[in-house]
Amino acid sequence: MNINNLKKEDFWRAIILYGLNQATYKIALGHSLMRFSQQGKTKVTMSELAEDFFEMYLKRVEKEKPQSFNEKRRSVMERIIDLYKLGKINRSTAVEQVEKNAFRNVISSFHTVYNQAVPVQFYQRDKDGLILTDHLFEVFSSQNHSILKEELDARWDLLEAAFEMRRNNSQLVNDIRRMYLVNGYKRTDITKNRPVLNGYQNNVCFYCGEVMNGDDVHVDHVIPRQLIHHDEVWNLVMSHGFCNEQKSDSLPSAIYIEKLIKRNEHFVESNHPIKEKLVAQLGNTPKKRRDYVLKVYNDAKIVLGYTWDGIRGYHPETDPFYRTYVRYLNKVD
Structure with a gap:
């Protein structure tokens, strides 16, 4: 797919699949827009939109699935539905509250x-x-x-699953977090590692495989820093800012962990100057180094509960549309 041939449908898919989601509002708005267009409506009042949102979330919340990333606070829509189900407000008042309070960001950022x-x-x-x-x-x-x-439905299901996993906590999770916190240290300047990392990646994004330009290059923790609390080079790669934002604090799939292990072995086998550091951090044999990285990854899966492709519903390196959109953002043919 050439970037010059992106269709309107492609930009719709980009909004639904690649827009950041701290809650499910964008997906709900997508559903509403789809329904209203199929009804032939050219104009939708905010009260009509509020009514549609209320109906959708009434069904969603009944399944007891969380609708936002924030594990300590329920979303506006969840709180309105709670009040309605408890009999604290009637349906008319609930819809009025949706119209007044639920659309503050989603309309402008869709x-x-x-x-x-x-x-x-x-x-x-x-x-x-x-x-x-x-x-x-x-x-x-x-x-x-x-x-x-189907993409709208799948995206909503995946977001709910991710939010639910984040909220499910246990003593094991707390113990793992505490262990890494004790052994961690304050943030350092990880951008200084760019020359080392780029010597292997050669200006190609670790996640999507597309070329990076100088204006949109990030150094990323493959296993999120929020768990490991360190900036050791064995866990650092270079990526597009867009890919880094999409991954955020979720884990990449196991495919990328294998890719990371292979990258680290390349540095060791080629007697790169950071060889001694990698050996000291990971172990003095390929098996020990591999086992160490996999242990950290498996601990992260217990704590974080999901992987990037599991949340987003695509594999960045092999999804042609994802790679095409990255080229579009970076103005690369």
């Missing part, structure tokens, strides 16, 4: 991916509600509309 507005707008905001654009009708009148609906 079209944003990686801090950039996509060039295709699926609605415009006016004082009374949303004006649905021809782009939206074009997307959901296409033969792929059923696939787009």
Whole structure:
């Protein structure tokens, strides 16, 4: 897929699959836009949108699945549904509260991916509600509309699963976190490792395999720092900022851990100057080094409970659309 051939449908998919989600609001709005377009509505009032949101979340919350990343606080929609189910407010009041409080960020940020507005707008905001654009009708009148609906459903399910895993805690999780915290140390400047890392990666992103340019290169902890609390070079790679943001504090799949182990062995076998440091950190044989990295990864899976591809629903290195969108963001043909 050439970046010059990105279709309106592709930008819709980018919003749904790659937009950051601290809660499920963006996916809910996607569902609403899909339904309203299929009903032939060209304008949707905020009260109509609130009614639609209320119906969706009433069904979702009944399944007792969390709707936000914040494990210490329920989302606005969850709190409204709680009040309704407890009989503290009636349906009309609940919908009014949705209209008043639930749309503060999602309406303005829906079209944003990686801090950039996509060039295709699926609605415009006016004082009374949303004006649905021809782009939206074009997307959901296409033969792929059923696939787009499935992606919305799958994305919502995956987000709920990720949020639920984050909230499930145990003594084992606390013990593992405490162990790494005790052995960890304060943040250091990890950007100084770029020359070493790039000597192996040669300006290619560790996660997606696409070329990186100088304006969008990050040094990333493969196993998230929030668990390991250190900046040791064996766990550092270079990536696009977009890929780093997509991964965030989740784990990559085991494929990337194997790739990391192979990278570390390359440094050791080639007598790279950091060889002694890697041997001291990981062990003096390939098996010991591999076992150490896998132990840390398995501890992280217990604590974090999910992997990047499991949350997002795609594999960055082999998904052609993901790689095409990275090229689009980086203006690479």
